[in-house]
Amino acid sequence: MRKLLKTVFLVDLIQGLWVTLRNQHPKHIYTEQYPAQRPKIAERYRGAPRLNIHPVSGETLCIACNLCALACPENLIVVTSERNEQTRRKELTTFIYDTSRCMFCGLCEDACPVDALELTQDFELASYTRDGAIWDRQMLEEGPKPTRYRY
Amino acid sequence: MPETTFLDANELVLNMGPQHPSTHGVLRVILKLDGEKIRGTECVIGYLHRGVEKIGENRTYQMFAPYVDRMDYVAAVSNGLGYCLAVEKLLNTEAPPRAQVVRVILTELNRIASHLLWLGTHALDIGAITPLFYVMREREEILNIFEAYCGARLTTHAFRCGGLQYEVYDGMEQQAKRFCKAFLPRVDEYEELLSENRIWKERLINVGILTGDECKQYGVTGPVLRAAGVKWDIRKALPYSGYEKYDFEIPTRQNGDTYDRYMVRIQEMRQSVRIVEQAVEDIPSGPIMAKVGKIVKPPVGEAYVSIEAPKGELGYFIVSDGSTQPYRLRVRPPSFINLQALERMSRGALVADVVAIIGTIDIVLGEIDR
Numbered sequence: 001m002r003k004l005l006k007t008v009f010l011v012d013l014i015q016g017l018w019v020t021l022r023n024q025h026p027k028h029i030y031t032e033q034y035p036a037q038r039p040k041i042a043e044r045y046r047g048a049p050r051l052n053i054h055p056v057s058g059e060t061l062c063i064a065c066n067l068c069a070l071a072c073p074e075n076l077i078v079v080t081s082e083r084n085e086q087t088r089r090k091e092l093t094t095f096i097y098d099t100s101r102c103m104f105c106g107l108c109e110d111a112c113p114v115d116a117l118e119l120t121q122d123f124e125l126a127s128y129t130r131d132g133a134i135w136d137r138q139m140l141e142e143g144p145k146p147t148r149y150r151y
Numbered sequence: 152m153p154e155t156t157f158l159d160a161n162e163l164v165l166n167m168g169p170q171h172p173s174t175h176g177v178l179r180v181i182l183k184l185d186g187e188k189i190r191g192t193e194c195v196i197g198y199l200h201r202g203v204e205k206i207g208e209n210r211t212y213q214m215f216a217p218y219v220d221r222m223d224y225v226a227a228v229s230n231g232l233g234y235c236l237a238v239e240k241l242l243n244t245e246a247p248p249r250a251q252v253v254r255v256i257l258t259e260l261n262r263i264a265s266h267l268l269w270l271g272t273h274a275l276d277i278g279a280i281t282p283l284f285y286v287m288r289e290r291e292e293i294l295n296i297f298e299a300y301c302g303a304r305l306t307t308h309a310f311r312c313g314g315l316q317y318e319v320y321d322g323m324e325q326q327a328k329r330f331c332k333a334f335l336p337r338v339d340e341y342e343e344l345l346s347e348n349r350i351w352k353e354r355l356i357n358v359g360i361l362t363g364d365e366c367k368q369y370g371v372t373g374p375v376l377r378a379a380g381v382k383w384d385i386r387k388a389l390p391y392s393g394y395e396k397y398d399f400e401i402p403t404r405q406n407g408d409t410y411d412r413y414m415v416r417i418q419e420m421r422q423s424v425r426i427v428e429q430a431v432e433d434i435p436s437g438p439i440m441a442k443v444g445k446i447v448k449p450p451v452g453e454a455y456v457s458i459e460a461p462k463g464e465l466g467y468f469i470v471s472d473g474s475t476q477p478y479r480l481r482v483r484p485p486s487f488i489n490l491q492a493l494e495r496m497s498r499g500a501l502v503a504d505v506v507a508i509i510g511t512i513d514i515v516l517g518e519i520d521r
Contacts, residue, residue, distance in 0.1 A: 012347040018282055019343050030288050042295070044302035044317065072462035073214035105308045106301075110316060119302070 035149050042122040046104045049097050051140040052115065060141070061116035064092040067132035069110035076101045099125055099138055101134035122146075161185055165502075169198050170456050173276045173506040176516030180493070180505065187501045192494050195465050196487075199520040207480035212238050212312055215480070216340045220306040222484065223518040228261035228297070229460040230427030231310045236391055237456040237467035238312040241449035244442070248435045250314040251393045256327060256430045257300065257309055258392075259423040263334070264293040265461035265513075266416045266423075270341065273413070273510040283339055289337055292330050296323065313443030324431045331431075338420055346414070353412035359496040359508035362407055369492045373463025373485055375512060378415045385459040392458075397426045409511040416513075448475050459486040462486050462513050482521060486514040 006012070033041060041047070052061045064081030081090045107149040109119050124146035127133050163184040166173040173488045183191040203222060219234045220227035232254055234497035239245060244379040246254065271286035273310030294304040301317050309317070345351045361371065363379040384401040386394040404411035451473040457466035463485030471477055472478040487513045495506050 007349070012349050016344045016348055019340055023285070025436075030291070042299040042302065044300070044320070045298060046302035071214070073210055073217060103217055103221075104303065104305065105306075106303075106316075107213065107217070 017044055032116060041123065042066065043121075045121045045123070046106045046109075046119040048120050048125055048144050049096055049099070049102070049108070049135070049140060050118050050120045050122075053120055053136060053141055060092055060137075061114050062092045062095065063114055063116070064090045065113065067111045067113065068086065068108035068117050071107045073105065073107065074098075074101045074103065077108060092137070095137040097135045098133055158297045164191065167505065169195075174509055175272060175514055178490075178509070178514065178516055178519070179444065180509070182505065184502065189497050189500050189502065189505060192495060192497050192505070194490060196490075196516075197520050198518045201521065203521040204480050204482060205294075209476065212449070212477065213478070216239065216311065217306065217308045219482075220308055221517060222482065222521055223460065223462065223465070223486070223515045224305055225515050226261050226265040226307050226461045227305060227307045228257045228460065229265075229465060231308065231459045232258050232392065233456060233460065233465045235310045235312050236458065237454050238449070239441070239470050240454040240456050240468055241452060241471050242443065242447065243450075243511045244313060246392070246440045246441055248393070249437045250439045250441075251309075252430050252434045253315060253319055253439070254310060254392050255394065256427055256434075257297070257307075257396070259426045259430070260293045260296060260327070260330075262461045263420050263427075264290050266420050267293075269411075269416060269461075269510075269513045271368075273507075273513075274345065274351075276506045276510040277351065279348075280350065281346065282344055285337065285340065289334060291468060292333075296326055296330065297495060299323070299326070311440070312447055314438070314440035316440075318397065319440060327427055327431050331428050334424055335360070335421065336444045338417060342417060346417075352410065352509050354503075354507055355511075356408060357406075358409045358500065358504045359511060360406065360408045361492055361496050365492070365495060366407070369495065371492050373459075373461070373462070373464070373489065373513075374415045374419060375407075375489055375492070377401060378404045378411035380405045385457055385464055388511055389457070391456070394426075397429050399425050406459070409507050412511045420515055424489045448473070450503055457483065460485055462515070462518075463489055484518040484521065486512070486516075487519045490514050 053059060056063060064079055066079050069077040069079050078096040080094045081092050084091050104119060107118055108117055122144055125144060165184055166179060167183045168179040170176040175178065179195040181193040181195065182189060203218055203335060207220055214229060214422050216234060218228040220226055223230050253367055267286045267290045271283035274282040296305050298304045299320050300323060301307050361375065361379055365383045366376045366379050366381060384403050387401055399422045402422065406417055431513050449471045453470045455466060455468045457464045464483065465485050466483030468481040469477050470479040492511065493508060497505050500508065
């Protein structure tokens with residue numbers, strides 16, 4: 001009998017609709033208005049790679065040890081260096097990082113002994129060309145410059 | 152010999168997928184129909200094949216860890232745990248206690264995230280759109296924890312062979328606790344929306360029945376098996392990563408139909424919350440990485456480790472020839488083996504039920520095709 005009444009008065013459906021109604025309140029809005037509203041990115045986020053430079057002298061921190069290239073599962077880092085005849089030290093000449101193949105696993109930044117290579121919080125990596133996804137040393141040091149739209 | 156007309160052409164072969172939204176990816180199911188009734192089904196898989204096992208043979212042990220995240224991308228943390236445990240077994244080491252507890256927290260959160268996504272998409276297949284939005288809202292909280300912990304939301308690469316790479320961030324315990332506290336009423340809310348709903352019940356009860364014996368014959372594991380009344384959970388049966396320390400139950404149901412599988416997964420989310428709450432309470436201090444060299448070079452041998460992934464038994468079998476790369480790596484993906492039961496479950500069902508049955512197996516095509 002109770003079951004019949006419940007069926008007739010659509011108790012189960014009203015119960016569900018009540019849940020939906022409860023969640024209608026504007027304080028329950030969770031959608032992020034993305035380009036206008038910037039997302040909060042975690043500190044450890046693994047995004048665009050960056051080659052760190054010394055904050056004062058502006059020289060690269062990279063010692064061209066090639067460990068990142070060896071750690072990379074996709075073999076997408078190419079480091080070239082030449083030996084400085086005076087100081088007898090290796091100096092970085094080019095650093096190529098193919099972001100189109102990168103899966104942002106973070107193994108290169110773990111391998112780096114001097115914290116020169118780092119995955120940053122930048123996440124807007126889109127480019128109009130395929131070549132644009134292959135980053136050279138300058139790009140890696142400066143970081144991506146996505147268009148910021150104003151609202 | 153009776154005269155045949157086009158009306159007698161009562162068997163129809165219909166392709167469902169690979170672009171069908173209800174096949175959860177690029178699964179193609181060839182249906183043999185008699186009117187609305189299913190006479191037989193055949194799955195065509197391989198549209199997402201990337202040769203992950205072969206890639207594993209060409210990468211070092213550490214390098215392969217990010218690739219396992221891309222198999223079951225909904226439960227990337229569980230995949231990573233299974234792989235790391237297999238490599239640790241080969242190396243004959245064990246992660247330190249602190250690492251084990253953090254692993255348990257993250258995998259259980261991942262189980263909740265995976266079940267949530269399953270619930271949302273499954274409900275969407277049946278025709279209930281609302282749960283999807285609520286479910287995504289809760290999943291976002293879990294993904295935020297992942298992002299803050301290891302820097303990625305979906306393909307996390309959270310664990311390393313031998314322990315963890317990242318130390319627990321400040322406030323992770325509080326964030327996990329806050330999530331657990333807020334999450335339990337949310338589960339009740341989903342149940343309020345669905346469990347008693349007459350449409351939901353009509354569509355699910357007695358659809359896609361798979362009995363316990365049939366499950367065992369097909370090798371089906373996970374919630375599908377538990378919904379058929381078999382109390383089998385690797386976390387209890389063969390505890391790994393310190394699961395024996397936690398107090399939780401294995402939810403089971405008797406009928407083995409689609410509704411029971413839904414109920415089992417809902418209960419499992421509650422049990423996972425219980426585990427997370429217990430684990431967060433006391434995270435032991437100490438190192439997070441076992442003594443594993445920079446170059447992982449396990450001795451000659453083989454190891455098989457299986458864990459309870461959200462979808463069932465996830466196994467990794469690694470053969471080592473003593474070099475830095477695996478000689479052979481084989482994955483036992485739960486979805487692939489659970490999918491084999493689709494033929495049995497959908498026989499005699501209606502076309503609309505096939506959607507419900509595919510949804511209830513909880514498949515991820517990245518894992519099936521590898």
